[in-house]
Amino acid sequence: MGKDVIVACDFASADAVFDFLDKFEGRKPFVKIGMELFYAEGPSIVREIKKRGHKIFLDLKLHDIPNTVKKSMAVLSRLDVDMCNLHAGGTVRMMEAAIEGLTRPDGTRPILIAVTQLTSTDQQSMEEDMLIHEPIDKVVMHYASRAKSAGLDGVVCSPLEAGKVHEVCGCDFLTVTPGVRFADGDIGDQKRVMTPSEARKIGSDYIVVGRPITAASDPVAAYEKCVSEFCD
Ligand code: C5P
Secondary structure (H helix, E strand, C coil): CCCEEEEEECCCCCCHHHHHHCCCCCCCCEEEEEHHHHHHHHHHHHHHHHHCCCEEEEEEEECCCHHHHHHHHHHHHCCCEEEEEHHHCCCHHHHHHHHHHCCCCCCCEEEEEEEECCCCCHHHHHHHHHCCCCCHHHHHHHHHHHHHCCCEEEECCCCCHHHHHHHCCCCCCCCECCEECCCCCCCCCCCCEEEEHHHHHHHEEEEEEEEHHCCCCHHHHHHHHHHHHCCC
């Protein structure tokens, strides 16, 4: 498992994402479909991208009562996605129910990873809004360990947290890391970023890259650059 570049296809319509993917011709990048595209186009967008031969990370971040998450995960599993996610804050019971729902009759299932604390959440908002007073890095590691004990495969985290997550949860526990930028690139609204080669050195298993590829003048060249820095 692991070491791949996942392209965040944050487009608002099927036409826009197909125009983008057509540029890759024979190449079939691992694609992340987020809420915007999924809510705009529905499950058919997953089937169509899958039919074109791409692996899919469906980034819908489920968080609800265990029974609802279990049944929803069963639907996503039938869509044949390769990776999906949920909020670890939904509790171990919810995460265990998610795995039950995802597991197909033949015992296979998509990779399931957890969001610990969103990178948009900082210490102050965690304290004020959630009444959590522990240091945020300790909270992130705790949520990662709870995800591991529920049987999940890994977490979404900042590349800066990937090394620590592996120390706490073991090398086989996957770290999927957004916030990647080229050394000479624009960081946009991301705050704490790493280059693909730094993310590789620190031990990220998958990097999630959006605008450095989707907004590049030559997206295929930008993708190849990510792959050669991160995977080769
Ligand atoms: O364009 P950019 O490379 O910043 O895109 C990063 C992708 O990863 C986006 O789809 C964003 O929603 C997602 N993401 C993130 N930070 C997180 C979780 C997900 O940037 N903590």
